[in-house]
Amino acid sequence: MTAPTARARPRSSAELIRAESTALAHNYHPLPVVVSHAEGVWVRDVEGRRYLDMLAGYSALNFGHRHPALVEAAHRQLDQLTLTSRAFHNDRLAGFAENLAALTGFAMTLPMNTGAEAVESGIKVARKWAYDVKGVAPDRATIVVAADNFHGRTTTVVGFSTDPVAREGFGPFAPGFRVVPYNDLPALREAVDETTAAVLLEPVQGEAGVIIPDEGYLAGVRAVTRDAGALFIADEIQSGLGRTGTTLAVEHERVVPDMVLLGKALGGGIVPVSAVVAGRDVLGVLGPGQHGSTFGGNPLAAAVGTAVTELLRTGEFQRRAAELGRVLDAGLTALTGRGVLAHRCRGLWAGVDIDPALGTGREISERLMSEGVLVKDTHGSTIRLAPPLTITRDELVWALDRLAAVLSA
Structure with missing residues (x-):
């Protein structure tokens, strides 16, 4: 009788990232998070840590994960x-x-x-x-x-x-x-x-x-x-x-x-x-x-x-983006002079210029990741915020609070 094959042990985030670096072309430089599950505005990595997705796949996930x-x-x-x-x-x-x-x-x-x-x-x-x-x-x-x-x-x-x-x-x-x-x-x-x-x-x-x-x-x-x-x-x-x-x-x-x-x-x-x-x-x-x-x-x-x-x-998502966009704009305005040099906001979409003395956009993104928020940098010290349009006001305010904490640390 053939012995049963043991199930492979699930690989950790670090192991999967190392495997990708060997097997994939290096045309991306992702944040060091390996997502395995997602629902709505939240994602979970292979170790079970939860993150609020404030990028939404560059707007591909306007309706959240797995609507x-x-x-x-x-x-x-x-x-x-x-x-x-x-x-x-x-x-x-x-x-x-x-x-x-x-x-x-x-x-x-x-x-x-x-x-x-x-x-x-x-x-x-x-x-x-x-x-x-x-x-x-x-x-x-x-x-x-x-x-x-x-x-x-x-x-x-x-x-x-x-x-x-x-x-x-x-x-x-x-x-x-x-x-x-x-x-x-x-x-x-x-x-x-x-x-x-x-x-x-x-x-x-x-x-x-x-x-x-x-x-x-x-x-x-x-x-x-x-x-x-x-x-x-x-x-x-x-x-x-x-x-x-x-x-x-x-x-x-x-x-x-x-x-x-x-x-x-x-x-x-x-x-x-x-x-x-x-x-x-x-x-x-x-x-x-x-x-x-x-x-x-x-x-x-x-x-x-x-x-x-x-x-x-129905226009529901358009209205949500407009209403919550005002919350996002107000939250970023409150951070101006406290690590934010300037921001541009239209609906639920913002470009945020961080004081370079506090770090590059990549560094700020990594610090936000450690706080449970996923964003993506662009040029220099600018980060982009584009959460799913299904985000709640409380979730959006929580993300802004995490940004404030990162900027004040």
Whole structure:
């Protein structure tokens, strides 16, 4: 008789981190926490320690970890159909597109998977539109983008990044992009000409440190693009779907772009789902075979994405983000001069500039981790706060108290 195989002993956080360093490419530098379970706004590591998640997967977890409605939608779809490819129709995709149109006000959807794919797709559509509709000479279309942008990690996108870490060692890069300072309308006007297919901007620059433009900037961008006969593309992959207190961040200025890029929260933290949404006059330029994705619009993604739109349909999460955003803003204002140099807050999303004398952003993040709060640094001594929109007021205040304790230690 064969002796029973002993169950492997669960590995500790330190052991798992060491194993990752050997087996994985070192393209990330995570905080030294190994999450094994999560629910709502709380996560637990392999040793059982609990942490309040104040990052929410860079807004991919706007509805918290394992939201019951999203998990139920995924489970139900797993029992029926997960993938057909777009070679065939599936019974979930039409409803997803209809719901997204009702939520955003844009008639057509181009479903993709990741945020970077949505950006690449938006660029392709804008160029095709420029040639077919605007009449730009072949291969002469340009797209104007903003400095300090973050639109993804593909070679096209990093080619117009101004972050040397993102760019260096990955060239040569695709031509056709003009970079202007963010929040600078005169520079934008100067860059736009008859070859401009589109202006591509984040309504709030997330990776740069939650940079909020001046009031009137987005409306000015809309006016410049309209006058030039160019498209305005809003990258709402992080800022959209409730994060800033409105369904889309452009709503703060009552601006309607020609195209919106969505992702992250659209998949509910369960599956990668992204989308380009626009009017028929824009997305209608695509014909069969000109763009595609094997997994884009798959039934599982469509089922979860539909459930996400249902959660947002009532406006509850948008209202929560706006109301709790005021609590977040007030809490950070109270810490100004007590370790916080400045902060920028829009809805439940904040960039917090810590006094460099107290530590780098990474060091502050590690100290907060030891207090049971997970955040992520960005450049220098700036940290980002973006909790799930399901967080309670008491939980948010507790996190701010932990930040105060770290800054005063």
